[in-house]
Structures are given as C-alpha cells and as structure tokens.
Amino acid sequence: MFRFASWTWYGALALVGLTLALGQVWIRLQVVAVGYQLSNTRQLIHSLERERQTLRMQWSALTTPIQLAAQAERRLGMSAPEPERVVRVP
Amino acid sequence: MEKRLLIAGAVLGCGLLLVLGRLVHLTTIHNEDLARQASQQHLKKMEIPSRRGAIVDRNGEPLALSVPAESLFIRPRKLPTDANRWIVPVATALHAPLEQVSASFRSAEPFVWLKRRATPQEAAQIRAYGIGGIDSIETERRFYPQGTLAAPLIGFTDVDARGIAGIEQTYDRYLREEPAELVGERDALGRMILAHGVAAAPEVLNVRLTLDIGIQNIAERELAQAVRTTGAEGGTVVVLDPQTFAVLALAQVPTFDPNTPAAVRPEHRRNRTAGDCYEPGSTMKVLLTAAALDAKQLSPDEKIFCEYGRYAVGRSVINDSHSHGWLSVTQVIQQSSNIGAAKIAEHLGKETYAAYLRAFGFGRLTGIELPGESPGILPLPHTWGRIHLVTASFGQGFAVTPLQLASAYAALANGGTLMRPYLISEVLNSDGKVVEARNPQRLLQVVSRDTAQLMMGIMEQVTEGEGTGTRARIEGFRVAGKTGTSQKPDPRGGYSARDRIASFIGIVPAEQPRLVILVVVDTPRTGVYGGQIAAPVFQAIAKQSLAYLGVEGEKPKLGVTPAILPAPSTESVRESSLRQAVAVKTPEPQSEYGPGEETDSDEPNFIGMSLRDAVLTAQRNGWQIVTQGSGYVKKQTVRRTAETFVYELTLTSLGGDQP
Numbered sequence: 001m002f003r004f005a006s007w008t009w010y011g012a013l014a015l016v017g018l019t020l021a022l023g024q025v026w027i028r029l030q031v032v033a034v035g036y037q038l039s040n041t042r043q044l045i046h047s048l049e050r051e052r053q054t055l056r057m058q059w060s061a062l063t064t065p066i067q068l069a070a071q072a073e074r075r076l077g078m079s080a081p082e083p084e085r086v087v088r089v090p
Numbered sequence: 091m092e093k094r095l096l097i098a099g100a101v102l103g104c105g106l107l108l109v110l111g112r113l114v115h116l117t118t119i120h121n122e123d124l125a126r127q128a129s130q131q132h133l134k135k136m137e138i139p140s141r142r143g144a145i146v147d148r149n150g151e152p153l154a155l156s157v158p159a160e161s162l163f164i165r166p167r168k169l170p171t172d173a174n175r176w177i178v179p180v181a182t183a184l185h186a187p188l189e190q191v192s193a194s195f196r197s198a199e200p201f202v203w204l205k206r207r208a209t210p211q212e213a214a215q216i217r218a219y220g221i222g223g224i225d226s227i228e229t230e231r232r233f234y235p236q237g238t239l240a241a242p243l244i245g246f247t248d249v250d251a252r253g254i255a256g257i258e259q260t261y262d263r264y265l266r267e268e269p270a271e272l273v274g275e276r277d278a279l280g281r282m283i284l285a286h287g288v289a290a291a292p293e294v295l296n297v298r299l300t301l302d303i304g305i306q307n308i309a310e311r312e313l314a315q316a317v318r319t320t321g322a323e324g325g326t327v328v329v330l331d332p333q334t335f336a337v338l339a340l341a342q343v344p345t346f347d348p349n350t351p352a353a354v355r356p357e358h359r360r361n362r363t364a365g366d367c368y369e370p371g372s373t374m375k376v377l378l379t380a381a382a383l384d385a386k387q388l389s390p391d392e393k394i395f396c397e398y399g400r401y402a403v404g405r406s407v408i409n410d411s412h413s414h415g416w417l418s419v420t421q422v423i424q425q426s427s428n429i430g431a432a433k434i435a436e437h438l439g440k441e442t443y444a445a446y447l448r449a450f451g452f453g454r455l456t457g458i459e460l461p462g463e464s465p466g467i468l469p470l471p472h473t474w475g476r477i478h479l480v481t482a483s484f485g486q487g488f489a490v491t492p493l494q495l496a497s498a499y500a501a502l503a504n505g506g507t508l509m510r511p512y513l514i515s516e517v518l519n520s521d522g523k524v525v526e527a528r529n530p531q532r533l534l535q536v537v538s539r540d541t542a543q544l545m546m547g548i549m550e551q552v553t554e555g556e557g558t559g560t561r562a563r564i565e566g567f568r569v570a571g572k573t574g575t576s577q578k579p580d581p582r583g584g585y586s587a588r589d590r591i592a593s594f595i596g597i598v599p600a601e602q603p604r605l606v607i608l609v610v611v612d613t614p615r616t617g618v619y620g621g622q623i624a625a626p627v628f629q630a631i632a633k634q635s636l637a638y639l640g641v642e643g644e645k646p647k648l649g650v651t652p653a654i655l656p657a658p659s660t661e662s663v664r665e666s667s668l669r670q671a672v673a674v675k676t677p678e679p680q681s682e683y684g685p686g687e688e689t690d691s692d693e694p695n696f697i698g699m700s701l702r703d704a705v706l707t708a709q710r711n712g713w714q715i716v717t718q719g720s721g722y723v724k725k726q727t728v729r730r731t732a733e734t735f736v737y738e739l740t741l742t743s744l745g746g747d748q749p
Contacts, residue, residue, distance in 0.1 A: 031285045032275075032283055032285060034285070035274065035275065035283035035284045035285035035286075036281070036283055038284040038287070038288060039274065039281070039282045039283060039284045042272075042284065042288060050158035050210075050228075053155070053156065053157050053158055053230075054157055054158055054210070056152070056155060057155055057157045057233050057235060060151070060152045060155065060235035060236075061233075061235045064235055064236050064237065064239070064303075065236075065239075065303055065304060065307040066236070066237065066239065066307060069307075080634060080637075081637070086637055087702050087705050087706060087709075088640070088642065088705070089701060089705055089717055090705070090708075090714070090715055090716060090717065
C-alpha cells in the first residue's frame with residue numbers, strides 16, 4: 001500500500017513537472033509569436049509614420065500662401081480684394 | 091553482480107555530481123559573463139534614428155518639417171566585379187556628379203557614403219538595381235515647405251540634422267530628439283523578435299512661433315517688389331504686435347531657400363532684421379521729442395526757430411531739405427526738420443537723450459530668440475561732442491537694428507511701455523499639449539502714457555496734410571508714423587555722397603494700434619526719401635495685413651455702392667430702402683417667409699439675395715441681421731428685440747443653386 005502510494009505521488013509529481021515544462025514551452029512559443037507580431041506592427045507603424053510625414057510634406061508644400069496665390073491668380077483669375085470690397089458677415 | 095552495479099552506480103553518480111557541480115558553477119559564479127555572451131548572440135540592438143520636431147507659425151502652418159530619407163552607403167570590397175557598369179546609372183539616379191560616384195566605387199576604404207539624405211525615390215531606384223555592396227539606412231531630412239518664406243529667421247540644419255542657424259539653432263535642444271535603441275531577440279534569419287516589449291519612443295517637441303505666414307508673405311512680396319522697382323541693394327521689414335511685442339513678420343531681401351542653403355553666399359543667409367544695424371535717420375526725431383516731452387524739457391505748443399534751413403554747429407553746418415522759420419513741435423516732426431530736432435536735442439542735453447535712447451532699448455540686445463543678434467552701436471554720452479548730440483538728434487552717428495527701432499515705436503503705441511519682442515510662442519509635445527509657453531514680458535515704462543498718446547497724435551500729422559509720409563495713408567484708417575532718410579557710411583571714411591537708406595515706420599490703426607510696421611530700403615536708385623520709397627511699401631503691407639487680420643476701418647459712407655456689388659443697382663436699393671425704412675417700424679414679430687413667398691409689402695425682402703447683397707443692404711439701411719449658412723437667402727424671420735427688429739436669414743449652403 002505504502003509502495004503504491006509513493007509511486008502514485010511520484011507519478012503525479014512527474015505529471016505536474018511535465019505539465020509545467022510544457023506550459024513553459026507553450027508560453028515561450030507564445031512570447032516569440034507575440035514578439036514577431038510586435039516587430040511587424042512596429043515596422044508597420046514606422047512605415048505608416050514615414051508615409052504620413054511624406055504626405056504632410058506634400059500637403060504643406062502645395063498649400064503654402066505663395067503656391068495658393070499663384071494657383072488662385074493663374075487658374076481662377078482671383079486677386080486680393082481692396083479693403084472697401086470686403087463685406088463682413090454679422 | 092551487485093559489486094559491479096555499485097561501481098557503475100558510483101561512476102554514474104560521480105558523473106552526475108560533476109555535471110551538477112558544473113551547473114552550479116556556471117549559474118552562480120560566471121553567470122553574468124555568460125548571460126552577456128548569450129545576449130550578444132541572440133539579442134539584437136537596433137538604433138532608432140533621431141527625429142526632429144516641426145516649427146509652425148502661430149496658426150499651426152508648418153515652416154519646417156522632417157521627412158523620411160535614406161542614407162546610401164557602399165562597401166567597395168563587396169561590390170561585384172562588374173560594378174563599374176553601374177556607375178553611370180547610380181550617378182543619374184542620385185543626381186550626383188559622376189566623378190564622385192566613380193571615386194566611391196573605387197575607394198579603398200571599407201565604408202563610403204554614397205549619398206546622405208537621399209529621397210525615398212532615389213533610394214528605391216538604387217535598390218531596384220540590386221547591386222551587392224550598396225545598402226542604406228533610414229534617416230530623415232529637413233524640409234521647409236514655405237521655401238524662402240521667413241528663411242533667415244527659421245534657419246536650417248546640417249547634414250546630421252543639427253540646427254546651425256536661426257530658430258533651428260536657438261531651439262535645437264527642444265527640436266532634436268536623442269537617438270534611441272530598441273533591443274530584441276533575433277532568429278536564425280536575423281529577424282527581430284520584440285519578446286521584451288517596446289519602450290515608449292522619446293517625445294518629439296514642436297515649436298510654435300508668433301510669426302504669421304499670411305503677414306510674412308505680404309511683407310516679403312511687397313518688399314521684394316519695392317527692392318526690384320527701386321533698384322535697391324536690399325531691404326528689411328519688421329511687423330510687431332504692439333500689445334504683446336509678438337513678432338508677426340520679419341522679412342528681408344536678399345534671402346535664400348533653406349532647402350538649398352549652400353546655393354547662396356553666406357551673407358544672404360544672415361538675419362538682417364536683428365543682426366544688422368544701420369543709422370536710423372529721421373525716425374529718431376519722434377523718440378527724441380518723446381524724451382523731451384517726457385522730461386518736461388519741451389511743451390507740445392512750443393515754437394522752435396529753424397534758422398531758415400541752415401544752422402551752424404561749430405565748423406559744421408546742419409541743413410534742412412526745405413527752409414523753415416518758426417515751427418511747432420508737431421511741425422518739426424511732420425516736416426522732419428533736422429534743425430528743429432537739433433535744437434530740441436541741445437535743449438534736452440546729451441546725458442538725458444542717451445538715457446532715454448538706452449531706455450528705449452538701443453545699445454543692448456532685445457533678447458529675441460535668434461542667434462547673432464546685434465546690440466547696435468550707441469556711444470557713451472561722455473564721448474559725445476556738441477556735433478554728435480546734434481547729429482544723433484536726427485538719427486546719425488549711432489546705429490540700431492530694425493527690430494530695436496520697431497520695439498521702440500511699439501513702446502509708444504503701447505502707452506509708453508517697452509516689452510521684450512519675442513518670436514517663440516509655445517513649445518508643444520506631439521499631442522499638441524503645451525510644454526513651455528512664453529508670455530509677453532513687460533520691461534519698463536519708458537515714457538508716460540500721456541507722452542505716448544501725445545506722440546501718437548503728433549505722428550498722425552506726418553501722414554496728413556503737409557507731412558512727409560502722406561504716401562503711407564490708408565483709406566479708412568488713422569496712421570501714425572515717421573519717415574527716415576539716412577546717409578550710409580562710406581567704407582573709406584565719412585558718409586557716402588550718393589547712397590541713402592530710406593525708411594518708414596508706422597503704427598496702425600493709430601487710435602487702437604494693432605500693427606507696428608518698419609520698412610527699410612537699402613540704397614534705392616529711383617529716389618532717396620523715406621516718404622517716397624518706403625512709405626508706399628508700408629501702405630501696401632499695412633492695408634493687406636489689416637484686411638487679413640479682419641481689422642475694420644471706418645465704414646464706407648451710406649449710399650456708396652462698392653464696385654463689386656452686381657445687383658441691385660444703387661438707385662433701386664436707395665428707392666427700396668426709403669420705402670422699407672418706413673415699413674421697418676411695423677413688421678409682425680416672428681413673421682417668416684420662404685422661397686417663392688411674398689413678404690408683407692412693407693417689409694424688406696431678402697429672399698433670393700446673395701449673402702453679400704443681403705449684408706450690404708442691411709448695412710445701408712441700418713437693419714440688424716443674423717445669418718446662418720452661406721450662399722443665397724432662402725428663408726427670413728423677423729424677431730423683435732427691446733430696441734429694434736432683427737432679421738434672421740437662413741441661407742442655402744455654399745455652392746447651392748440660386749433659388
């Protein structure tokens with residue numbers, strides 16, 4: 001009886017040990033997978049950030065007062081109004 | 091049998107003990123070294139390139155940005171054997187000299203930069219060639235979207251993105267973020283595994299200026315045109331807000347494009363508005379008179395004998411451009427009499443005059459956030475002889491920066507209080523939250539409020555009647571100002587017989603100052619006088635800037651139809667106004683009309699009018715209206731208030747069809 005109980009305990013301990021070891025491996029695999037995801041996401045954020053910077057640069061270059069004034073004059077025939085032509089809306 | 095088992099067990103036990111001992115040894119005694127070695131094998135450090143914050147104007151319009159770029163490099167020893175055939179395509183793709191690319195390909199060094207801060211397109215083209223031994227690293231380059239606009243004050247950066255001029259230099263410590271490192275494991279393919287997480291990226295700070303690119307653009311455009319048409323060597327414009335001393339515009343000609351700073355000579359990149367000084371000429375007469383009035387050495391109604399245009403001071407003779415007899419203090423300023431100013435200065439005394447000049451901020455730095463500011467040149471009064479005092483009265487013999495002069499006049503516009511001019515409004519983090527704010531800083535009360543007000547009145551006369559600055563006048567606004575014409579020092583000694591600096595400084599609107607504008611034109615060839623050369627430039631800048639800021643002048647007289655108003659005709663409007671002016675007393679409260687509906691015959695009918703016509707009609711008749719939307723009026727409602735009737739107009743949306 002005593003021998004049977006001891007082996008049962010040893011078996012249970014070994015099972016727990018094996019479960020913990022497998023758990024550790026599983027967690028490690030998850031960490032690596034998340035690490036890859038994080039790395040890819042970071043890369044995506046970085047490339048989007050760079051794209052945003054590029055677009056912001058293009059937008060700001062196209063909307064400078066000099067650029068807008070030139071476009072307004074050339075394409076729309078507009079000019080700066082004389083003060084007396086300005087009507088203020090209440 | 092048992093003995094053999096025991097021996098085998100003992101051997102195995104000893105072996106196990108040895109392994110355990112080694113395990114303990116490795117994990118306790120040399121553990122740190124070994125852990126470091128292991129980390130070096132599987133951990134990878136990646137440098138995150140430093141970023142640079144943006145510089146924006148007071149409305150958030152970008153003036154300096156960082157944009158993605160790549161720096162291309164060659165490892166010449168790893169180039170393929172047929173690498174020479176790629177020299178021409180690479181040079182073409184990078185817009186680089188052929189010799190330079192060729193030298194890079196043939197270099198004996200293990201690492202050579204091919205092009206730093208190449209555009210993404212250039213880098214993509216090189217990558218498409220697939221040449222072994224050529225690689226790139228990500229970086230950023232500075233981009234100035236407004237081109238030449240405000241270039242000397244924004245400055246520029248070097249190839250390592252360090253600010254080396256202008257605001258870029260002064261605020262480098264805020265704008266430049268230190269490079270950071272990212273640590274992760276790497277797999278067999280060298281890919282990064284961020285198993286240890288990602289640290290938050292360092293914060294990038296942005297700088298907001300007080301500058302307004304709308305006003306800056308107006309100032310630069312008008313100044314450039316004036317320099318071109320007068321054949322001048324250059325010019326500067328300073329625009330200050332006299333309530334806060336915030337710098338709204340600093341323009342100069344010549345200037346440069348900070349995207350390509352090396353394309354111009356270094357002197358074109360210098361900030362002239364705060365870094366260069368000049369002899370201010372007659373613009374100093376206002377400050378002299380303010381000092382004399384404030385020191386009670388002069389009364390406003392005092393008469394000064396102007397010697398009929400010729401006044402001997404020792405062996406020198408002072409002349410006026412026109413001969414005058416007795417002039418009042420106002421007339422001395424209005425007609426810019428040198429002799430009148432000389433007599434005021436002699437009456438005031440050199441010690442007092444110099445003390446006031448120093449109090450107005452001359453001879454010392456203003457503290458503007460720009461590198462290389464000049465304090466100007468203001469000799470100590472004990473070195474002044476009589477002739478020095480006399481010439482100093484009309485702004486010769488000492489030198490000021492345009493910014494100092496604009497600040498001194500801003501003090502008069504600000505009730506006599508001098509403040510520190512400033513260019514940086516806020517430092518912001520990437521979320522737009524204010525990290526550091528700069529507020530207007532009061533320095534001292536230079537002259538009393540009464541004196542300042544008196545001087546504003548005197549300066550208004552300069553742009554009126556027989557004043558020298560009538561070409562600065564703006565319809566609908568009261569303008570206070572002063573012309574200046576000064577001789578330029580001759581490098582060989584004395585003053586140039588031909589070269590002059592023409593200037594005008596004005597404050598507008600005089601009754602409630604919003605802008606102080608100084609225009610300096612250096613060595614014009616079509617004339618010499620400030621009133622002739624600089625005053626029209628002031629007028630053009632002030633007129634457009636006031637419209638831009640929405641500052642209203644006196645309203646046009648009733649019955650005058652603005653030229654742009656297409657319909658209804660003046661007569662029909664007048665006729666209908668007369669009819670409606672009677673009827674307006676009796677509309678039904680809360681009466682409401684929509685498209686196609688007739689209003690009460692006695693009520694004004696706005697239906698179908700454009701927003702512009704409705705506003706003009708209401709202004710002419712003194713009716714109060716409230717508008718909602720834009721386009722054409724589709725509904726009108728009359729509401730009775732305690733005093734009058736208010737017409738609430740609902741309009742179609744912008745671009746909607748005319749009902």
